[in-house]
Amino acid sequence: MPDTYTNFRELQLHEQEDRDYRIKTSRNWHSVIIVAPHGGNIEPYTSQIAKWIAGEDIAWYSFEGIKDVDIRRLHITSHNFDEPSLLQGLQQAQTVMTIHGLKNSIEEFLMIGGLDSTLRNELRVALQDHGFIVKESEQRYRGERATNICNRGCTGKGVQLEISFALRKRIFEDAECRVQFIDTIRSLIKYH
Numbered sequence: 720m721p722d723t724y725t726n727f728r729e730l731q732l733h734e735q736e737d738r739d740y741r742i743k744t745s746r747n748w749h750s751v752i753i754v755a756p757h758g759g760n761i762e763p764y765t766s767q768i769a770k771w772i773a774g775e776d777i778a779w780y781s782f783e784g785i786k787d788v789d790i791r792r793l794h795i796t797s798h799n800f801d802e803p804s805l806l807q808g809l810q811q812a813q814t815v816m817t818i819h820g821l822k823n824s825i826e827e828f829l830m831i832g833g834l835d836s837t838l839r840n841e842l843r844v845a846l847q848d849h850g851f852i853v854k855e856s857e858q859r860y861r862g863e864r865a866t867n868i869c870n871r872g873c874t875g876k877g878v879q880l881e882i883s884f885a886l887r888k889r890i891f892e893d894a895e896c897r898v899q900f901i902d903t904i905r906s907l908i909k910y911h
């Protein structure tokens with residue numbers, strides 16, 4: 720399904736902040752930032768997962784759909800997502816990780832994309848070691864475009880996690896699974 724809006728300005732002309740969407744960020748800055756560009760009801764649980772990974776010490780940003788109808792209209796695809804306050808913040812970010820949701824509600828898995836192949840591989844190995852299923856990224860989830868929001872930090876390369884609905888739900892509901900997932904990722908990105 721194509722997006723309704725091709726950039727943030729267009730979205731802003733038709734949607735109202737704090738009624739249809741809201742932007743939330745951590746209070747403190749950090750050279751690592753976790754971003755949920757399709758948070759709130761757009762890709763459920765992604766905002767929460769981004770905040771959990773960030774914890775108290777890493778920066779996070781969440782663009783959240785909060786209206787009840789036509790929520791899909793608020794989805795601006797990753798290589799078009801250009802909300803100004805995020806772009807400004809990213810200029811100083813060394814490590815950028817974005818959190819996305821895939822629709823699959825049966826299988827628990829994730830795909831890792833983005834141009835930072837080193838971090839991508841480290842994450843894949845560590846998550847697989849902890850029993851998570853990491854699938855080969857399909858072409859459209861590879862996050863290889865330079866304008867993909869995960870690649871717009873100061874190094875020009877970041878990572879994106881595409882997490883199936885089934886796995887997001889489990890991370891949300893199962894505390895043990897959540898700790899495994901969050902800690903594995905945090906231990907890698909904090910000092911990347």
Ligand SMILES: [Zn+2]
Nearest residue numbers: 757762819820
């Ligand atoms: Zn997404």
